[in-house]
Amino acid sequence: MIDRRMGIFLAGLFVLAVVVPVGNLALAGQPVPTYLVALIGKYLCYALLAVALDLVWGYCGILSLGHGAFFALGGYAMGMYLMREIGDRGVYANPSVPDFMVFIGWKELPWYWWGFDHFALAAAMVVIAPGLLAFVFGWFAFRSRVTGVYLSIITQAMTYALMLAFFRNDMGFGGNNGLTDFKDILGFDLAQPATKVGLMVLSALALAGGLVLARWVTGSRLGKVLVCVRDAESRTRFLGYRVEHYKLFIFTLSAMMAGVAGALYVPQVGIINPSEFSPANSIEIVIWVALGGRGTLVGAALGAIVVAAAKTVLTGALPEAWLYALGALFILVTLVLPTGVVGALEDTLSRLRGTPPRKEAKA
Amino acid sequence: MTQPIGGLPPVAQPQLYLDGVSRSFDGFKAINNLSLVIEHGELRAVIGPNGAGKTTMMDIITGKTRPDTGQVLWEQTVDLTRLDEAATARLGIGRKFQKPTVFESHTVQDNLTLALKADRSPWATLFRRGSAPERSRIDELLALTRLGDHRFRLAGALSHGQKQWLEIGMLLAQEPRLLLVDEPAAGMTDAETMLTADLLKSIAGERSVIVVEHDMEFVRALGCKVTVLHQGAVLAEGRLDAVSAMPDVIEVYLGR
């Protein structure tokens, strides 16, 4: 089930998950600085998010321009738990509501915050909230047979609407500032390098798990039906498949995966705010996947890591240049490498070996 | 079978019954008061000039297009106008398109496997694995469509004629009770065309078959009742010889 491409990637991930902790915690002189640990953890979360998008876009042809919303919802669910963990250690030392609620004059916790002091409930909400949104949204969209550009536009509208909603203070999610000033997670101090290392290793595990799950789903007969839907939706219907059910399944699964990525991201970056819902964020995910190689899973993950790393470097050096660089890269890949870097690489390799290239995804 | 009562002839039990069906697109009547009855196991050829409404008729039967008026009944009980494509497929109506449509990025074998009659729910397909009976059924279909050597090739790499055969194989894999076959001979050699006619003849009887075709040689080879469609309505019906001798039919065909 795990092909060579994924085998190599998982092995690399394993090495990373060993080398980074050892380099940060065990070796003298700390060759891996702590800021880098958190940065790598963040990239791994992006990679999982990219895999989630590749599931729907690469395999089922659903170009979601709103996947950032599912990521952000997972992040907010985790953020709510982290806020409750602060307890009375906030600036206002109020044990019953978080600081930002004290600030806007709320005396009691709104009902939708109930239970978020329990990690188990928050963890469940990490997948339930994005999953439910994806299910309801998809149920209406797919049943009405909204496809192509129209679907992309309404996913974009969805994340935009959520961004506006989360900006409002009276939504009870911290408005503009979002949720931040976290202290610890399950009793572990978030400022400690060991906690950061633990979160980074967890992110690597989640990415590996997400990749294996995605591989299993796409390799199953259901995965083959998804490709049928992508390539010839109408034909698939005439074979008796309820296309909308298949889309709903993969869209919901993908949203849940994105939620997990968001939940791991928030404690590592220390904040979640409404800008995570911004349409530009969702478009960036699409660029990762397109660059790495649509319909290759591993390519999507690599695309996310490479582009995010490039962004860190470039925004440090030339802040204004980043958006132009990203746009140029995207256009270049779309024109020159329609199957992404991984697709082009494998086509070249197999041509060198004289075997026909495997066509997993058609761009 | 219903027994004749009081010496009356047996009541006909059609597989498919269309009555007074009309459908217009932007004021243009693509189907105009069309009536058609297909018996169980019948083989029927539908001919007619381009734009006569043959494909639209199939769209209506399979739930892709809703008629404006008229009745479409399956086995006298099921109102097909209320069903969508997936539902009519599950009832047992299989369809081959005018333009061959196969899943190009899947292998020939996968195309057939995905078409096999089975539970179509996402859960079932997520967990289903290949089984021995399934494999032998695929072997049969590969032999029948003479695609055995191409089993592991991507369907997109097949020739036009081979795609036609693959689609016919996928149709049979569904084990439908009614096959709607739109211009199967397009892009086939003469020999392949005759083989297709033989295949469709052998399928009929067990299943009902409606074939739309332009190729008169092909229709002659089918040797079945012919319906001539013109401007969305039935112009003539009967044996090919009789029908093609009718002045109306000659005019429609020669007038084009």
Ligand SMILES: Nc1ncnc2c1ncn2[C@@H]1O[C@H](COP(=O)(O)OP(=O)(O)O)[C@@H](O)[C@H]1O
């Ligand atoms: N979805 C549609 N929208 C508009 N016009 C259509 C549609 N489907 C069919 N038509 C028109 O109906 C007429 C009959 O078409 P069709 O059924 O494809 O004919 P045939 O298959 O007999 O060549 C044509 O004039 C075609 O343009």
Ligand SMILES: [Mg+2]
């Ligand atoms: Mg036609």
